[in-house]
Amino acid sequence: LTSERYRVRRLPFSRLSPRDVAFFERLMPGRAVTDPEELEPFNVDWLKSVRGCSKLLLKPQTAAEVSQVLRYCSERNLAVNPQGGNTGLVGGSVPVFDEIILSTVLMSRIISFDTVSGILVCQAGCILEKLNEYLEERGFIMPLDLGAKGSCHIGGNVATNAGGLRLLRYGSLRGTVLGLEVVLADGTVLDCLASLRKDNTGYDLKQLFIGSEGTLGVITAVSILCPQKPKAVNLAFLGCQNFSQVLETFTTCRAMLGEILSAYEFMDEKCMELVEKHLKLSCPVRDSHFYVLIETSGSNSTHDEEKLNSFLEQAMASGLVTDGTVATDDKKIKMLWSLRERITEALTHDGCVYKYDISLPVGKLYDLVTDMRARLGQSAKNVVGYGHLGDGNLHLNITAESYSHSLLDAIEPFVYEWTARYNGSISAEHGLGFKKKQFIQYSKPSEAVFLMQRFKAMLDPKGILNPYKTLPSSS
Ligand code: FAD
Ligand code: MLT
Ligand code: ZN
Structure with a gap:
């Protein structure tokens, strides 16, 4: 069980009642799913490494529906797990216990595309590859690309601040995302969906939600600057x-x-x-x-x-x-x-995968793989290194026939200490999610973590949005 392996306790959120289910069925007929078989793939992550036991999956189509869902959940103190394409690699995309899954799977409408500026505005549930195909027909491309393009949603990409294969050229989503529409925990719709290259009116609030992994708000639409398709x-x-x-x-x-x-x-x-x-x-x-x-x-x-x-x-x-x-x-x-x-796919066929996504000074990048290989010896099946070298981003992956506590103990915290020694980051692009949140202090000072916790408390006072993720639990 996920909760046992990671020693985490359910927080005192309300339990889903028949009255709650009836409310959601009225709100979105046919799109409030309680059938366990249909729920199954939404409860398990892509790596099949963590599993929740949500009893309700909601598939809103509009920001207004997301707003009604969150207003209700906030009043009832029901926890919610926002989900895009469920390709996340740190256990952030699936519930830990019985959180309601709020999926963007039916929010896949392209709102506008300006062929002069290259600015695309679309709903959060658009699949990355579909967006790229749409743009290619018009002489443009998405500024990001990754192996999970066929399933991941643009909202999920923004929520994780995904890097990927084109970052070296087009930069991170922190530069290319021009605006966001976000629904806050209490149901407030924050319309910051600007389509401007330049806008210095006050704080840049969208940056708070980029990379926030569903803990501060639900992204419902994205405005993004797209480059020309190279000839x-x-x-x-x-x-x-x-x-x-x-x-x-x-x-x-x-x-x-x-x-x-x-x-x-x-x-x-x-x-x-x-x-x-x-x-x-x-x-x-x-x-x-x-x-x-x-x-x-x-x-x-x-x-x-x-x-x-x-x-x-x-x-x-x-x-x-x-x-x-x-x-x-x-x-x-x-x-x-x-x-x-x-x-990534080949590794899953090799056994149980221990995944690390590290930023390091580029000259040190491979030393971590060599050191880890020497440290683990025969206790690991394979220790491999690959990644976005141009961005100083190493993917260190270790495989074994099956999961073992002792192997995990040999890897962690060694890998994080090693990374911190060279002022690296323990998550270059995948986020902290559920699996890495307790290690944030290896890459961020306590003052920064404290400020993050204050932002979280301000935007989501009841802590209903993706609990147990990203920020360390206090005890
Ligand atoms: P999900 O997995 O559904 O969710 C990820 C997180 O975002 C969760 O915390 C979830 O709660 C939150 N979230 C999702 N949608 C929303 C929303 N609308 N509003 C608020 N929060 C939301 N990542 C990289 O950075 N670079 C890569 O090169 C890369 N390659 C990959 C290759 C493969 C084969 C796979 C399986 C994964 C890869 N990933 C990569 C990881 C993953 O694809 C990315 O993190 C992706 O951005 C997740 O998008 P998603 O829609 O699947 O989000
Ligand atoms: C990649 O670059 O291939 C992705 O980030 C996925 C992975 O780390 O395996
Ligand atoms: Zn990567």
């Missing part, structure tokens, strides 16, 4: 023999590719073994200890190819890179991206 995209998938070469290849390509560089991802040989073994993907590059994926996006294919080729010539001639392949056509580009994007 030319090239990919290079390269093999390096050691991590210093991975780093030097990065500095070289940054210098030589300049403004057209749009991704620099890395994975180690263990990751490659796993995607080959579990997903039957095949690597076109000769066996190497590390692989890097370099993407360029620009407006002139001849110019971009020339730049990429001279970079590759230099990287090969100087021995930084031992083997590699390039792609310009869509099919091969997708195939090469899947080697990197599908590591």
Whole structure:
């Protein structure tokens, strides 16, 4: 049981009564779900590592409905778990006990798109990949991309401040999100859905909700700035023999590719073994200890190819890179991206996964993997490292045949202490959710945590929004 493994007690929220259910059925006929079978997938996270036992799933269609739900829940002291595509990796997206699940699955309307400014306004439940397809038809793309694009919702992306595969080029959602509509815990609808590049009227309240993981309000609509669809995209998938070469290849390509560089991802040989073994993907590059994926996006294919080729010539001639392949056509580009994007999926086939998402000074990035491997020895099945190297973001993952307390104790708090020693962050992009919230002090001073708790108390005095998540419990 989740609550037992994590030693957490249910807070004194009200229990759902038949009268509550009747209220919600009247409010949204056919969209207040109590059937246990239909509820099941909403109660379990993507990793199948945590499970709640909610008895009610609500599927609102409008901000007005979300407002009515929250006003009622606030008056009745019922806890609520906002949920998007349920692809979160830190246990934040599913209830811990019997919280009502408030899903944005039916809030998938595009409200407007301005082809001059590139500003998209849509409801929070739009699926990231669908938005990208909509934009591509109009000559634009979403400023973020991630492996879970086929399921995750834009509201969930904003709530977690998701990073992903394009951050290096287009920056974080803290820059591209221009406005939000948010429903507060008491049902107040906060309309900050501005579609302006510049707006310095008072505090920038939307920033509070970006990355707040459903603990401060429910995001119901998003206004986001989208870049032009690049006319030319090239990919290079390269093999390096050691991590210093991975780093030097990065500095070289940054210098030589300049403004057209749009991704620099890395994975180690263990990751490659796993995607080959579990997903039957095949690597076109000769066996190497590390692989890097370099993407360029620009407006002139001849110019971009020339730049990429001279970079590759230099990287090969100087021995930084031992083997590699390039792609310009869509099919091969997708195939090469899947080697990197599908590591997460391959890991789930390898056994129980212990996931860490760490920001570090880029030069130290791989030392954590090496140290962890040495520390765990035979007690782990695989210790792998991959991630968004260009953003200084390591994904350290450890697999074992099954869950064990002793392995977890060998990993934590070692991994957090190691990270803190180098002034890193224990969550670069996935958030703290349920699994990491007790470790926030490794990355934030107590004064900052205290201020966060005061914001929480002000915006959600009864603590009904995603309890047990993000902020440490006081006892
Ligand atoms: P959910 O999982 O449903 O929810 C996540 C959190 O946000 C929860 O705390 C939930 O309560 C809250 N929430 C959801 N919707 C709302 C809302 N409308 N209002 C308020 N709170 C809300 N993450 C990255 O950052 N980068 C990656 O590259 C990346 N790749 C991934 C690849 C795979 C294969 C998978 C499975 C996950 C990946 N993730 C990545 C993690 C995950 O996809 C992201 O965190 C994503 O942004 C979550 O969106 P979601 O709609 O699934 O949200
Ligand atoms: C990724 O970059 O692949 C995602 O953040 C998911 C993961 O960490 O496995
Ligand atoms: Zn990632």
